[in-house]
Amino acid sequence: MEPSTHKLIHTFGALADLGQEVANTGDFTEMVRTSLHLLLGTLALRRGAVAECNDQRTLGCVALWGLDDGFLQEFSVSEQEQSELLSIETPALLIKESNASFLQRYHEFLTTEGIELVVPMIVRQELTGFVLLGGKASGEEFSADDFETIRAMVRHIGVGIHTHRLIEQVAQRAEENRRLYEELRAIYRDTVRAFAAAIDIKDKYTQGHSERVGRYSEIIAQEMGWSEDEVEGIQIAGYLHDVGKLVVDRNIINAPYHIDAKSSNELNRHPVAGYEILAPINHPYADIPLMAKYHHERLDGRGYPDGLTDEQIPLGAKIVSLADAFDAMTTDRPYRRRRSFEDVIRDLRQNSGTQFEPKVVVAFARAILQEISGNAKERRIMKMLGKGYLDGERVPLLLADLIAELDGKLQSTAANG
Amino acid sequence: MDISTGATVKSHCVGTTAIVYASDYLNKLTGEKIERECRRQLDSGCRALVIDFSDTQLVNSIGISILLGIIDIAEKSGAQVVFSDVNNQTIQLFDMLGLTRHVALARNEQEALSTLSGFNSTPTVH
Numbered sequence A: 001m002e003p004s005t006h007k008l009i010h011t012f013g014a015l016a017d018l019g020q021e022v023a024n025t026g027d028f029t030e031m032v033r034t035s036l037h038l039l040l041g042t043l044a045l046r047r048g049a050v051a052e053c054n055d056q057r058t059l060g061c062v063a064l065w066g067l068d069d070g071f072l073q074e075f076s077v078s079e080q081e082q083s084e085l086l087s088i089e090t091p092a093l094l095i096k097e098s099n100a101s102f103l104q105r106y107h108e109f110l111t112t113e114g115i116e117l118v119v120p121m122i123v124r125q126e127l128t129g130f131v132l133l134g135g136k137a138s139g140e141e142f143s144a145d146d147f148e149t150i151r152a153m154v155r156h157i158g159v160g161i162h163t164h165r166l167i168e169q170v171a172q173r174a175e176e177n178r179r180l181y182e183e184l185r186a187i188y189r190d191t192v193r194a195f196a197a198a199i200d201i202k203d204k205y206t207q208g209h210s211e212r213v214g215r216y217s218e219i220i221a222q223e224m225g226w227s228e229d230e231v232e233g234i235q236i237a238g239y240l241h242d243v244g245k246l247v248v249d250r251n252i253i254n255a256p257y258h259i260d261a262k263s264s265n266e267l268n269r270h271p272v273a274g275y276e277i278l279a280p281i282n283h284p285y286a287d288i289p290l291m292a293k294y295h296h297e298r299l300d301g302r303g304y305p306d307g308l309t310d311e312q313i314p315l316g317a318k319i320v321s322l323a324d325a326f327d328a329m330t331t332d333r334p335y336r337r338r339r340s341f342e343d344v345i346r347d348l349r350q351n352s353g354t355q356f357e358p359k360v361v362v363a364f365a366r367a368i369l370q371e372i373s374g375n376a377k378e379r380r381i382m383k384m385l386g387k388g389y390l391d392g393e394r395v396p397l398l399l400a401d402l403i404a405e406l407d408g409k410l411q412s413t414a415a416n417g
Numbered sequence B: 001m002d003i004s005t006g007a008t009v010k011s012h013c014v015g016t017t018a019i020v021y022a023s024d025y026l027n028k029l030t031g032e033k034i035e036r037e038c039r040r041q042l043d044s045g046c047r048a049l050v051i052d053f054s055d056t057q058l059v060n061s062i063g064i065s066i067l068l069g070i071i072d073i074a075e076k077s078g079a080q081v082v083f084s085d086v087n088n089q090t091i092q093l094f095d096m097l098g099l100t101r102h103v104a105l106a107r108n109e110q111e112a113l114s115t116l117s118g119f120n121s122t123p124t125v126h
Helices: A003-022 A028-043 A079-086 A101-112 A144-202 A209-223 A228-240 A243-247 A261-267 A270-278 A288-293 A315-329 A341-351 A358-372 A380-385 A395-415 B028-043 B061-077 B088-097 B109-117
Strands: A048-053 A058-065 A074-076 A115-123 A126-134 B002-004 B011-014 B017-021 B048-052 B080-084 B104-106
Touching: A003 A028, A003 A144, A003 B061, A003 B088, A028 A048, A028 A058, A028 A126, A028 A144, A028 B061, A048 A144, A058 A126, A079 A101, A079 A115, A079 A126, A101 A115, A115 A144, A126 A144, A144 A209, A144 A228, A144 A243, A209 A228, A209 A315, A209 A358, A209 A380, A228 A288, A228 A315, A243 A270, A270 A288, A288 A315, A315 A341, A315 A358, A341 A358, A341 A395, A358 A380, A358 A395, B011 B028, B017 B028, B017 B109, B028 B048, B028 B061, B048 B061, B048 B109, B061 B080, B080 B109, B104 B109
Parallel strands: B017 B048, B048 B080, B080 B104
Antiparallel strands: A048 A058, A048 A126, A058 A074, A115 A126, B002 B011, B011 B017
């Protein structure tokens, strides 16, 4: 094979490898290092470096080969020097011949280090960096072909660095947006919680009710396998389900005994009032106003405000409804003490399928059972119910029976189509 | 004779000469392993390196750059380098690129060792 053919094949191989390497979006430093190796190996150059523009005026070395540890890690380039480099028509500068002021300034250092050629990397009229190259292992001068090869390869490396920068900027912006979005969501959650506390302050007997309904709803939705976003949404819906009470007369809310029909009608306005308050707000989660509106609906159609039945009621509203009723049963009210947990289980059993959605009751019962049996990561429900409330010996059995019974019913309903 | 295959690069020492075996394709991955092994041998006191290319079919650009690096390190340590059992195609490449100005070539390992012992007089170069 003719030496020139052999050289051409060797150069083509290197260019093909370089093309693959600069397209690699993985490890940037490794990409530059390998690209430098490919360039040095193509012409058998004994040393070289690639410096990347860090900012407007400095260039930092990304890769070095065959140079001492003491080699400069950073170069400075003035605005004038940069313009001068950008205006060079054939950007491969032999240090011994060039009058470029940048090279004049570093002439002594580069010559001492064995650097003979400086090739600026210019992409879209911007100085991306430069490649510094030592002499050929053969001791020969650079030929015109060598310059062409070097320029072609340096252009590839420059584009690789430029592309990497763009990808980095896009990733950085995406990360900033994600952080901003997280911050906004956190602010929204905190605001909603503060709002929930404000709702509960109006009712002196149910302080903390909205917070607890939010948390019970969250636990139920998690148990039902909802996504993280959906769980956050239902938690918010729980916090805000009683927001309509803000427009109900305080005396009705705080009445120490059962209220008359007129007051009851007034109180029953709160789901619709809540919907009207929440609907104009652009919530980051779906259907929050509807969950507030329908949290007093029942599967049998005897609920309010619209008397919806089973499938007409959104699942989220069914969850909030159970969480709301559960908290009402398990906390003291002005006219009664809270009910025993066994009594609560009886209520859930009796009203599943008429008031409560059985699937939701099963999920909640499972979550409680897991906490009692020590299989849950946290004891969130037990903490809200207070020490000793779930201690009864029969409690796990009653819960297991409730789950089995409702599961059986659900399966037979599914089998019957 | 001490033979080691650390990091999949086979090598052994004959006196103060380390013989390091290059793989079938000398590229970035295998080249860096050879470079590390050569550095290790020089750091542990070897005064000469024989790189055996008997299994090597192909050397790419990165391989060339890494070999130049090894030559450089060896020169700085005052150690000699001999390439042995290099196929004709690779010899042409080394010649064309000027590597043969910095290393001696030997037909086989034995000849490489003889070359090194004769370095103080007249080296046998192919």
